[in-house]
Amino acid sequence: MKRPFGHAEGAGAAKLPVVIEARDTGSRETPGRGRGRDFWPDDDKPGRRLSSPKLLFGAAAALVAVVVAVVAVMLLTGGGTKEQAAPREVLPTAYTPDYNGEGFRSISERSADGRVITEGEAFSAKSLKSTGYSFSLAASDLSSDCKAATWGARLQGDLAKFGCNQIVRSAYVSADKKHVGHFVVINLSGVEGVKQILRDLDPRTKAGWPTLLKAPGVPATGAGFSAAYARTYGHYAVLTLVERAGGAQPASLNEMIDVSLVIENAADFLYGRLDLASTGTPGQ
Known part of the structure; x- marks a missing residue:
């Protein structure tokens, strides 16, 4: 039984801020129903972006500082070998x-x-x-x-x-x-x-x-x-x-x-x- 991709039920439902809706846009597991809309905002689509040398240098310096801080924390806390606990309040995107x-x-x-x-x-x-x-x-x-x-x-x-x-x-x-x-x-x-x-x-x-x-x-x-x-x-x-x-x-x-x-x-x-x-x- 294939999943329909519809909107929430009820015309009288309260209007809420827009949330991403997971729609079929040609999935290999479901029959194609047209291209649909791309769910990524125009300024946030996956892909490579080129940065200026100054920005790259600054980012590298910041990364070095973060690595030093992480190493220091691991030395002080014994390495942080405990597995990350699951957050209790998870909501889907x-x-x-x-x-x-x-x-x-x-x-x-x-x-x-x-x-x-x-x-x-x-x-x-x-x-x-x-x-x-x-x-x-x-x-x-x-x-x-x-x-x-x-x-x-x-x-x-x-x-x-x-x-x-x-x-x-x-x-x-x-x-x-x-x-x-x-x-x-x-x-x-x-x-x-x-x-x-x-x-x-x-x-x-x-x-x-x-x-x-x-x-x-x-x-x-x-x-x-x-x-x-x-x-x-x-x-x-x-x-x-x-x-x-x-x-x-x-x-x-x-x-x-x-x-x-x-x-x-x-x-x-x-x-x-x-x-x-x-x-x-x-x-x-």
Whole structure:
């Protein structure tokens, strides 16, 4: 099922500052839909820029000073061998929600799919592969405490209001350690709750987000550019947040779209629940 790239639901929603929307502009993982707009501002596109000799000399001098300072700190603190901790409050740079939920309407309410998610289901995808990408599961958590797995009072309030009883969180790292993908499933009482949570997750609202797990062996997510995609799977909200390891800006959003589609394959277990519901055996 391919991801549509639409705008947030509701014509009456409050107008908010412009945020980058992660749109398809010819991704190799999705059918082409026209070129679309380049998401980089004209004065901030990736590429080489030439600087004057004076600026280069000044930058070099500043770099030497920074290196000296870093060496001094390492000598005084014992080398700084501890792995960087994951920042708690991470918001994506780009965000695209899909409120449609096409194909999952038969489990739009938890009453049609009452069995809780098991660890065997949630973490069955130990590896994820697609053209040009290979990811392995690096960290995972299944919690019934939706408040503890998230940050932000507004988001936490809506999670309680709409019956959140489970949050699945996984972190995947690519074989070449160049990309990190976070996968989240939020189990809510019904589809209306899912739509509200997807609105809360818009970074412009600053309502909160799930706390991302730290994947061993790569920098913690949150220091740079990241792109998130949120989809409606019946009474489940499914989120992917992807980035180049360390947060470097990609050449285009197509790269982020391709990576996110690989990570979203971790949601395949929800299709099994859909099949059970369609046969009238929700597995209470």
